[in-house]
Amino acid sequence: MSFVESEERRALRAAVSELGKKYGYGWFTEKARTGGHTTELWEEAGKLGYLGVNLPEEYGGGGGGMADLSIVLEELGAAGCPLLMMVVSPSICGTVISRFGTGDQKRRWLPGLADGSTTMAFAITEPDAGSNSHNITTTARRTEDGWSLSGRKVFISGLDVAQAVLVVGRTEDARTGRLKPALFIVPIDARGVEYRKIEMDLISPDKQFSLFLDDVRLPADALVGSEDAALLQLFAGLNPERIMASAFAIGIARHALGKAVAYVNERQVWNGPIGAHQGISHPLAQIKIELELARLMLQKAAALYDAGEDLAAGEAANMAKYAAGEVAVRATDQAVQSLGGNGMTTEYGVASLVAAARATRIAPVSREMILNFVAQHSLGLPKSY
């Protein structure tokens, strides 16, 4: 085990950080406030090979793993450009297709996911199931030549920029009981697909949507992997999602902390900078410690995942996501406090981070569901629900 990052990864960090700074938080929030998208950055990151760094080389990827992809998102976020669709498109969708897709599916989808020319959304959440994914009712019925998919999803990110969405449904014969998920690639322009924007109080260029699937006819090869592979395939995608959600939150936390530290080092209202007061410096120091702890857990989760230790990676990814969400919330709140009135201005760009950080405590899996997981699986305590 080594805590020393390889030359290659350090170089990746530095290069991605440069790219992120070229765009920056001012550009990012301008896109968010004007209803724009982060297409230029997404395309440039794709062309440079950063979006597909985890995907197999034979399909245009970099041949790395989640450790590499999480570095890309963390550095973009720390530079003020947390690209939410990275949590979904190359990580969940790219991983599931790489691990369980047929040769045809890999050839069809992976090169585009790797170079960013294809964005794939991911849809599991349903209005009546929420955190209880076992209750999802989106159902796939066999037709003569494929599938018919019907159901409704909510809070699906990025449908307006995606060409396809990976939908978690259940097959008709597995309609009740414990979830036996079946994963379908659904082109956004397929007949019977509709989506509607949900108005969110989030300042983000990545929007959330309700998704309606009404008798969507799909070819047989829209199904990724086996319809009976149950939770294994789904978790192969959800662990990368948690790892990337941690990187997203940590990027935001680093950005907020960096702004706060720079400000309190300069701002003077008594003698010397306000950063000399322990009322200001200690909370920032605590956040720095919590941030480094969360990063360590993120790196551990990614390393376990890349080593094929799915079960251990699941526990670590949950813990990393918990720690990262908590520190993102604390860092953004303390950044606002450190800047005083300026913390609430558009110019300084700190209050606008608060809701995004807050969302990392809810999505993709809530803080409480992680605590349930740890209580039951790590501590062996009984389940209350």
Ligand SMILES: Cc1cc2nc3c(=O)[nH]c(=O)nc-3n(C[C@H](O)[C@H](O)[C@H](O)COP(=O)(O)OP(=O)(O)OC[C@H]3O[C@@H](n4cnc5c(N)ncnc54)[C@H](O)[C@@H]3O)c2cc1C
């Ligand atoms: C910005 C954003 C982007 C998102 N993007 C996507 C996406 O791209 N694709 C997608 O599929 N989904 C997406 N989601 C949905 C997200 O994954 C869900 O919001 C999340 O899983 C929680 O589900 P819910 O909102 O239905 O809350 P609920 O399940 O209704 O939970 C509400 C509250 O009750 C708590 N709770 C529920 N059950 C228990 C329990 N057993 N014990 C203790 N507490 C409990 C929860 O922790 C939460 O605090 C997104 C959400 C947000 C906010």
